[in-house]
Amino acid sequence: MRGISHFIDGAAVSGGAAARRQDVFDPNIGKPQASVELADAAMLARAVASAKAAQPAWAALNPQRRARVLFEFKRLIEANMEALGHLLASEHGKVVSDARGDIQRGLDVVEFACGVPHLMKGEYTEGAGPGIDVYSLRQPIGIAAGITPFNFPAMIPLWMLAPAIACGNAFILKPSERDPSTGVRLAELAVEAGLPPGILNVVHGDKVVVDAILDHPDIKAVSFVGSSDIAQQVYARGAAAGKRMQCMGGAKNHGIILADADLDQAVADIMGAAYGSAGERCMALPVVVPVGEATAKALREKLLTAIEGLRVGVSTDPDAHYGPVVSAAHKAKIESYIQMGVDEGAELVVDGRGFKLQGYEDGYFLAPTLFDHVTPAMRTYQDEIFGPVLQIVRTESVAEAVGLASKHQYGNGVAIFTRNGDAAREFVSDVEVGMVGINVPIPVPVSYHSFGGWKRSGFGDLNQYGMDGIRFYTRTKTVTSRWPKGGPVTDQSFVIPTLR
Numbered sequence: 001m002r003g004i005s006h007f008i009d010g011a012a013v014s015g016g017a018a019a020r021r022q023d024v025f026d027p028n029i030g031k032p033q034a035s036v037e038l039a040d041a042a043m044l045a046r047a048v049a050s051a052k053a054a055q056p057a058w059a060a061l062n063p064q065r066r067a068r069v070l071f072e073f074k075r076l077i078e079a080n081m082e083a084l085g086h087l088l089a090s091e092h093g094k095v096v097s098d099a100r101g102d103i104q105r106g107l108d109v110v111e112f113a114c115g116v117p118h119l120m121k122g123e124y125t126e127g128a129g130p131g132i133d134v135y136s137l138r139q140p141i142g143i144a145a146g147i148t149p150f151n152f153p154a155m156i157p158l159w160m161l162a163p164a165i166a167c168g169n170a171f172i173l174k175p176s177e178r179d180p181s182t183g184v185r186l187a188e189l190a191v192e193a194g195l196p197p198g199i200l201n202v203v204h205g206d207k208v209v210v211d212a213i214l215d216h217p218d219i220k221a222v223s224f225v226g227s228s229d230i231a232q233q234v235y236a237r238g239a240a241a242g243k244r245m246q247c248m249g250g251a252k253n254h255g256i257i258l259a260d261a262d263l264d265q266a267v268a269d270i271m272g273a274a275y276g277s278a279g280e281r282c283m284a285l286p287v288v289v290p291v292g293e294a295t296a297k298a299l300r301e302k303l304l305t306a307i308e309g310l311r312v313g314v315s316t317d318p319d320a321h322y323g324p325v326v327s328a329a330h331k332a333k334i335e336s337y338i339q340m341g342v343d344e345g346a347e348l349v350v351d352g353r354g355f356k357l358q359g360y361e362d363g364y365f366l367a368p369t370l371f372d373h374v375t376p377a378m379r380t381y382q383d384e385i386f387g388p389v390l391q392i393v394r395t396e397s398v399a400e401a402v403g404l405a406s407k408h409q410y411g412n413g414v415a416i417f418t419r420n421g422d423a424a425r426e427f428v429s430d431v432e433v434g435m436v437g438i439n440v441p442i443p444v445p446v447s448y449h450s451f452g453g454w455k456r457s458g459f460g461d462l463n464q465y466g467m468d469g470i471r472f473y474t475r476t477k478t479v480t481s482r483w484p485k486g487g488p489v490t491d492q493s494f495v496i497p498t499l500r
Contacts, residue, residue: 002034004180006043006204007187009050010197015043022177022206027093027324028314030362034091036180039205041212044172047201048218051143051170054198059140059168063117070114070166072193077107077186084185088153089315091179093324093364094277096315099154106158108447109465116166119470132482138474140168141244144221145213147234148183150176150326151280151386152225157183159451160223163469165190165199173202174213178326180204214238221472223464224248225282227384228410228456235459246472247459248452250384251282251412254405255441256427257290257299258398261417265439267302269417271321273441274390275310275368278322280330282457283413283435283442287374287381287391289401296394300349300372303390307350307368314360324364325387331364334387338369341380341391347372352388376404384410398423406432411454415441434458 004024005012014037023032039047058066077084085099094102113119122136146160157173164171175183180202187202203209213219214237221244224234228249235247255273257266273285288303290296313320325331335353342348352367366388374381374391381391395401405414415437416427424438434453437443445451445466452463462472 001032004034004036004184004204006037006039006047007184007202008043008047008198009054009201010191013043013046015040024091024178024180025327026090027326027364028090028360030328030364034181036177036204038177039203039209039212041208044203044209044212044216047172047203048143048216050198050201051172052218054196055140055142055168055170058165058170058196058199061168063120063166063168066166066168067114067116069190069194070110070116070162073190073195074107074110074114076189076193077103077110080185080189084154084182086316087185088179088182089323091181092150092153093315093326094280095313095317095320095323097318098277098322099315102152103154105444106152106155106162109159109469110162112447112465113162113166116163116470119467120167120474122476128480131485132480134478134480137477137479138167138470139477141220141473141475143170143172143219144223144473145172145174145219147174147210147213147222147224147226148176149225150178151277151282153179153182154186156225157186159465159469161186161200163465164473165195167470167473169473170199171201172213172219173200174205174209175202177204177206210234211237214243215241217241220244222246223472231459232456244472245460246462246464248282248464249457249459250386250410251284251453251457252287252381252384252408252410253283253285253413253415254393254401254408255285255288255415255417256398256401256405257288257295258416258418258420258423259292259295260419261295262419262439263298263302266417267299267306269439269441270303270390271306271310273415275322275388278325278366279388280325280386281442283444284386285413285415285441286385286389287393289393289395289404291395291398291401293394296392300392303370303392304349307370310368312355312357312365312367314357314363322388325366326364328364330387331366334366334385334389337380337383337385337387338389341371341374341378344378344380346374346378346380346391376407382409398427402427402431406430409455410457412457413437413443413453415439415443
């Protein structure tokens with residue numbers, strides 16, 4: 001069986017026979033396909049030592065030269081897109097077309113980071129006082145780390161590592177142990193592109209290595225994506241250790257359907273947003289909120305028709321809309337939430353449990369599930385299910401619908417479907433959510449804006465990628481300078497300096 005090692009100082013590194021290992025499954029068949037080594041604190045220290053040795057020379061390289069490496073990295077990822085997509089899909093379970101989308105959204109941030117010579121420019125004020133100039137510099141923080149989830153094995157690592165490396169830092173990636181191979185392959189391509197060994201290291205592992213990352217004094221910043229409970233714990237531990245922290249958590253994104261919405265377009269959008277990638281997206285749309293009974297009735301009928309046309313298949317099936325979920329444990333968790341919804345009194349309109357794909361009976365497949373008459377008091381509404389489960393919550397007014405999204409514990413994304421510009425504009429102003437879509441079901445910002453949610457969806461002051469990403473991976477140094485012209489020394493002053 002294939003072994004997956006760490007990637008440190010530009011090469012595969014193993015802890016030997018005594019190292020702990022974990023199976024990596026193919027979700028399509030429900031069987032192990034590889035085993036990944038799990039790092040301990042000593043292995044992390046080895047990665048940090050490599051990063052610490054390499055980072056000063058990389059930071060001293062002018063930003064144009066760093067950008068050239070990123071341009072080549074981008075080219076190599078594009079050249080290897082098909083192989084990367086199949087590798088990613090084989091461990092995650094998403095269909096290959098969706099895997100390519102995963103990679104492309106990460107590539108968008110690599111492309112943005114190629115503009116680092118402009119992005120890192122500081123500010124300058126000439127003549128801020130008599131003979132005094134003031135200017136600011138953006139300098140790298142040193143060593144940063146990223147702890148990434150299973151659901152986007154390429155996109156989220158690239159969201160983190162591209163701006164970090166562009167700014168002159170070294171970066172340590174801890175990918176999910178469920179689908180670790182894509183992260184290693186990206187690091188290999190980065191070295192092939194000209195990145196010096198040690199600037200991008202990959203260590204695999206579980207809580208042991210996560211704690212080591214949070215405690216290591218030479219790691220100055222940590223970016224994390226995962227569940228909200230873990231994000232909050234990671235944020236607290238890292239911040240207590242004096243690190244800059246950026247922790248993204250869970251979500252329960254709402255799609256609000258007004259009476260004037262184009263229902264056919266809305267339903268087409270909702271299908272992909274709710275069931276794409278088997279619902280394993282933090283920006284999925286698992287809750288639809290029709291306003292008014294007539295809207296709810298029409299929406300339900302169209303959703304049922306659309307669900308009948310969905311095809312669940314293996315990752316390599318080009319006609320499949322989505323594939324299996326990532327693991328047997330996650331499948332069981334989703335099924336337990338479906339049963340919980342029944343027990344809570346929601347109407348189970350379509351039950352996706354019990355689905356078996358011929359020839360792949362041991363795969364982790366779930367057919368689409370649809371609930372109606374879900375209420376805010378239900379735990380299945382309050383929690384993030386993270387699977388192919390769509391819930392309908394009926395409301396009587398726009399204000400009630402906006403209130404649902406605003407009061408929910410999560411505040412990652414929200415969408416409104418309407419033809420009314422005034423209603424949409426008011427919605428954007430009033431809703432208490434970090435990312436908003438107007439007739440856009442998955443409002444993930446483009447690479448030159450920033451990604452981040454509110455409330456329990458995000459911990460930390462700076463969002464991911466865009467200018468917030470540049471700010472996160474740099475420190476601002478402000479310089480006030482004066483060059484004496486000669487002549488007699490002025491009187492000493494014991495008053496705080498002013499420019500008046």
